[in-house]
Amino acid sequence: MTAIRRPAALRPGPVLGAAPDVTESADAYRAAGGYAGATGPDDLLAHLAASGLRGRGGAGFPAAVKLRAVRDAGPAAVVVANGEEGEPGSVKDRWLLRARPHLVLDGLAQAAAITGAARGYVYLSDPVAADRVRRALAEHPPALPVEVVAAPHTYVAGEETAVVRRIDGGPALPAAKPPRPFERGVGGAPTLVANVETLARIALTAARPGQRTRIARSTLVTLAAAGPGAAPPALLEVPYGVTLSDLAAEIGVPGPGGALMGGLFGGLVGAPALGLALDPDALAAAGTALGCGAVRFLPAGACPVAVAADAVAHLAAESARQCGVCVSGTAAVGGALAALTAGTARPGVLDDLERWSGGLRGRGACGLLDAAAGLAGSLLRAFPGPVRSHLAAPCPACAGRSAAQCAERLTVAVPEVTEPAGLPADDGRPRPPPYAAPHPRPGPSCTPRHPSPRTAPAEPSDPLSSALLHPHHQRGTP
Amino acid sequence: MKLLLDSTRCQGYGLCQEHAPELVELDEWGYAQVIDLAVPAGAEDTARACADSCPNSALRVER
Ligand code: SF4
Ligand code: SF4
Numbered sequence: 001m002t003a004i005r006r007p008a009a010l011r012p013g014p015v016l017g018a019a020p021d022v023t024e025s026a027d028a029y030r031a032a033g034g035y036a037g038a039t040g041p042d043d044l045l046a047h048l049a050a051s052g053l054r055g056r057g058g059a060g061f062p063a064a065v066k067l068r069a070v071r072d073a074g075p076a077a078v079v080v081a082n083g084e085e086g087e088p089g090s091v092k093d094r095w096l097l098r099a100r101p102h103l104v105l106d107g108l109a110q111a112a113a114i115t116g117a118a119r120g121y122v123y124l125s126d127p128v129a130a131d132r133v134r135r136a137l138a139e140h141p142p143a144l145p146v147e148v149v150a151a152p153h154t155y156v157a158g159e160e161t162a163v164v165r166r167i168d169g170g171p172a173l174p175a176a177k178p179p180r181p182f183e184r185g186v187g188g189a190p191t192l193v194a195n196v197e198t199l200a201r202i203a204l205t206a207a208r209p210g211q212r213t214r215i216a217r218s219t220l221v222t223l224a225a226a227g228p229g230a231a232p233p234a235l236l237e238v239p240y241g242v243t244l245s246d247l248a249a250e251i252g253v254p255g256p257g258g259a260l261m262g263g264l265f266g267g268l269v270g271a272p273a274l275g276l277a278l279d280p281d282a283l284a285a286a287g288t289a290l291g292c293g294a295v296r297f298l299p300a301g302a303c304p305v306a307v308a309a310d311a312v313a314h315l316a317a318e319s320a321r322q323c324g325v326c327v328s329g330t331a332a333v334g335g336a337l338a339a340l341t342a343g344t345a346r347p348g349v350l351d352d353l354e355r356w357s358g359g360l361r362g363r364g365a366c367g368l369l370d371a372a373a374g375l376a377g378s379l380l381r382a383f384p385g386p387v388r389s390h391l392a393a394p395c396p397a398c399a400g401r402s403a404a405q406c407a408e409r410l411t412v413a414v415p416e417v418t419e420p421a422g423l424p425a426d427d428g429r430p431r432p433p434p435y436a437a438p439h440p441r442p443g444p445s446c447t448p449r450h451p452s453p454r455t456a457p458a459e460p461s462d463p464l465s466s467a468l469l470h471p472h473h474q475r476g477t478p
Numbered sequence: 479m480k481l482l483l484d485s486t487r488c489q490g491y492g493l494c495q496e497h498a499p500e501l502v503e504l505d506e507w508g509y510a511q512v513i514d515l516a517v518p519a520g521a522e523d524t525a526r527a528c529a530d531s532c533p534n535s536a537l538r539v540e541r
Binding site (some may be wrong): 174175176178322323324325326328329359363364365 | 482484486487488511
């Protein structure tokens with residue numbers, strides 16, 4: 001069970017709010033100063049630029065720069081609240097949509113005002129969140145048409161080009177860039193794809209510009225610990241600058257040996273890095289990343305090789321299998337790490353991992369392959385001793401580890417959020433049918449869920465590709 | 479000029495590298511890797527021929 005925690009030593013965070021375990025009603029949101037629209041779009045953009053608010057989806061791009069790029073890219077822009085949280089160790093986006101849908105919708109309306117957008121979307125996979133958002137839309141109809149679009153819950157479905165493809169009726173799979181959505185997105189229009197927490201912070205800034213710095217410099221984090229019997233996970237809102245060790249203590253992990261950072265995106269860090277401040281710039285300077293704010297601590301005795309092996313096995317299983325290099329690369333890295341955990345690795349495996357950690361970066365159409373490469377490289381850098389000892393003898397901590405359960409070990413449960421008393425259980429409005437995934441849902445094991453790129457139907461724009469597969473050029477086909 | 483690779487389209491045919499070994503290399507699985515996104519001065523025609531050589535239109539040049 002994931003707890004929602006408010007550290008006693010810290011001021012309550014602006015996003016977590018006063019009652020984080022109950023869905024906020026429109027009345028409650030308005031009573032707290034929401035939907036007031038006191039700040040005009042130009043002023044709001046200036047406040048966001050001054051506060052330096054960063055996007056909370058993972059890349060940490062400055063929100064004001066992205067808003068301005070969409071505004072300047074042309075008329076009839078589209079805004080998307082992206083609540084599809086593919087990182088298995090993160091729960092904050094789904095919690096936010098379940099608990100504070102009005103805060104997100106207010107932020108979406110503010111973003112629309114800044115960019116001149118005429119329509120908006122809320123993009124998500126969590127059925128509970130979808131229900132709360134639809135109710136919120138009925139409770140307080142927005143100024144612009146807003147549609148809820150359901151996506152499959154996969155690692156890549158929340159990637160911004162996957163979001164655009166899905167809203168346009170295609171599969172929720174990444175596309176090659178350029179163009180980026182801000183240039184050409186939904187229906188060809190300039191499109192802002194903004195993480196829901198980013199939008200929440202935009203709405204808070206509009207309501208309380210005097211607190212813009214505090215709003216921009218605090219963040220939701222999902223904390224967990226690796227290993228059986230480890231401390232239960234927790235969702236918190238903390239100011240930038242708290243140290244990673246403080247956060248570990250907050251969930252009851254004393255003296256951790258390291259951490260898996262930024263979901264699967266920031267790679268592994270060792271014990272010396274735990275004195276680092278939780279701050280996007282400080283973490284980037286240290287070669288890791290805040291990403292979506294999910295941190296999995298390694299308690300004393302937890303094996304970093306096993307954690308890396310789980311993470312890459314999950315990425316390999318979640319590869320959208322569109323890029324040959326991603327299929328081959330994630331399988332190679334995952335295979336090498338699995339061999340290390342099993343005590344069956346060849347001596348050359350460390351050279352292979354080193355080479356892949358550099359050579360696979362930037363090679364896929366999306367960041368999934370980069371995450372796998374980063375995990376390999378960060379494991380070698382942060383834990384050279386434990387890695388080498390896995391070559392010499394099987395690791396006791398890895399013994400009995402079932403590779404089939406990597407996803408379960410990485411997944412954090414979304415905190416439960418109850419509905420406020422007094423709302424009808426069902427208002428009788430018709431609901432769209434639940435999203436039917438085009439691919440079979442994954443079982444508990446880490447087997448690929450997407451069809452191989454070689455057997456997938458050719459893109460409509462590419463009638464020739466299958467006709468052009470001539471055999472002598474098929475080396476590398478998995 | 480830039481030489482851009484769409485990794486979702488690269489099938490590892492390797493024809494691009496035969497046309498322009500100075501612009502593209504193949505990795506250990508046979509997939510193409512553009513050596514330098516910015517095409518060196520004087521190599522523009524090679525880059526265009528390289529892009530045209532890909533049977534799956536995975537490569538394109540952009541000004
Ligand atoms: S890099 Fe991997 S996950 Fe990303 S689009 Fe390519 S195949 Fe899919
Ligand atoms: S010719 Fe095209 S498909 Fe073949 S390796 Fe080059 S880019 Fe890839």
